[in-house]
Amino acid sequence: MKQSEIIQLSTAELQEKLGETQKSYADLKMAHAISPLENPIQLRNVRRSVARIATELTKREIQ
16 A cells, blocks of 8 residues: 555545554464465565554654
């Protein structure tokens, strides 16, 4: 998910998206531990999306 897309979402949508993305990351990690993923770069992309969303939420809390 791109930063420009994240900025346009409301805080409630961001919190929902964060939960979904974290669950997706956990599922990918578990699948990768059992048998290697075809595209392990997915792990990095999802992890970075989690970080982007969490950063935006923190930024909004501070303001």
